[in-house]
Amino acid sequence: DAGVIQSPRHEVTEMGQEVTLRCKPISGHDYLFWYRQTMMRGLELLIYFNNNVPIDDSGMPEDRFSAKMPNASFSTLKIQPSEPRDSAVYFCASSFQRGFGEQFFGPGTRLTVL
Amino acid sequence: GENVEQHPSTLSVQEGDSAVIKCTYSDSASNYFPWYKQELGKRPQLIIDIRSNVGEKKDQRIAVTLNKTAKHFSLHITETQPEDSAVYFCAAPGEAAGNKLTFGGGTRVLVKP
Numbered sequence: 759d760a761g762v763i764q765s766p767r768h769e770v771t772e773m774g775q776e777v778t779l780r781c782k783p784i785s786g787h788d789y790l791f792w793y794r795q796t797m798m799r800g801l802e803l804l805i806y807f808n809n810n811v812p813i814d815d816s817g818m819p820e821d822r823f824s825a826k827m828p829n830a831s832f833s834t835l836k837i838q839p840s841e842p843r844d845s846a847v848y849f850c851a852s853s854f855q856r857g858f859g860e861q862f863f864g865p866g867t868r869l870t871v872l
Numbered sequence: 873g874e875n876v877e878q879h880p881s882t883l884s885v886q887e888g889d890s891a892v893i894k895c896t897y898s899d900s901a902s903n904y905f906p907w908y909k910q911e912l913g914k915r916p917q918l919i920i921d922i923r924s925n926v927g928e929k930k931d932q933r934i935a936v937t938l939n940k941t942a943k944h945f946s947l948h949i950t951e952t953q954p955e956d957s958a959v960y961f962c963a964a965p966g967e968a969a970g971n972k973l974t975f976g977g978g979t980r981v982l983v984k985p
Contacts, residue, residue, distance in 0.1 A: 789971045801916070801961060801975045814972065849915060859904060859971030863915040 762864035764850050770870045776838040779867045782831055783852030791861060792825055792835050793849040801849075807833065808855070840871045874899040874966025878976030886984055891949040893979045895962035898943070902964040905938060905945045906973070910959045919960075920947070952983045 763782040771777055783790045791806040805815040807827045815825070822841070827833040837844055847868050851861040875898040885891050895905075906921035922929045922936045922945065929936050933952075938945040949956055959980050963973040 791972075800977045803972070803974075806972060853971045855971065859965060859973065860906065860918050860921065861971070861973060863917070865915055 762850055762852055762862055764848075764864035764867050766867060767865060768868050768870075770872065771840055772872050773841055774839045775871075776836065777840045777844075777869060777871075779835040779848050779850075779869070781833045781835070781850030781864060783833070783850070784862055785831065786854065787852035787862070788855035789853045789859075789861075790827060790833050791851040791853075792833070793851065793863075795847045795849060795866075796845075804835070837869075840869075842871045845869055845871050874902060874964050874974040876962060876964050876974050876976040878962050878979055880979060881977065882980045882982070884982045884984060885952050887952060887954060889952055891947075891952055891956070891981055891983075893947045893960055893962070893981075894944060895946070895964075895976050896942075896944040897964040897966075897974075899964070899966040900940075900943065902966055904965055905936065906963050907934075907936060907947050908961045908963065908975075910961065910978075912958070916961060949981075952981075954983050954985055957981055957983045 765780045789808050792804040794802045804817045805825045810827045825835045847866045849866045850864040853859050853861045878895045903924040907919050908916040909919045910916040920931050920934050920936050922938050933950050935948045959978045961978050962976040
């Protein structure tokens with residue numbers, strides 16, 4: 759398996775633009791997590807899905823952020839409109855339901871909002 | 873929900889010395905305690921984990937100890953090497969089902985040659 763795949767790896771956009779981040783979890787994994795990492799706030803969980811259903815979105819900072827998982831092999835995190843304070847590295851991770859929940863992280867998307 | 877605190881936030885050690893990072897958690901229902909290592913510009917990766925029925929686990933130069941009574945667990949790295957320089961995160965699941973982990977704030981470890 760290729761591991762968790764994220765695209766794009768880098769994104770530079772201007773304030774007010776829509777940004778869409780994409781994630782393909784490891785095949786067979788039941789859980790998918792979206793994290794945001796910054797120097798100031800560390801590693802924050804934004805939202806997670808179980809079997810394509812959003813379970814906990816309490817970490818989503820505001821209505822500008824939305825996430826979907828239309829099928830078991832694809833998820834998106836959208837920011838509309840983007841703001842400079844959204845600049846961060848966004849990680850997607852997946853895990854297998856049975857067991858103690860080791861999370862496998864993707865390579866991340868480095869987002870810069872100018 | 874679970875609250876995980878990690879100390880110290882930065883740690884500088886001489887090559888060959890040992891490094892110890894400590895985490896405390898709040899939810900006594902937590903039963904799984906992983907440690908992730910994140911090298912500069914890379915993704916977090918699991919390096920070792922421990923389950924609540926075990927007090928200590930070793931894997932070569934790294935070990936994790938767990939004290940469920942005091943609700944803390946620690947990462948020990950012996951004979952540190954420059955490649956151990958990274959940010960280390962502890963985590964705990966709390967009572968919440970669903971493999972959700974709450975991460976500590978991270979410890980930046982610098983191994984000086």
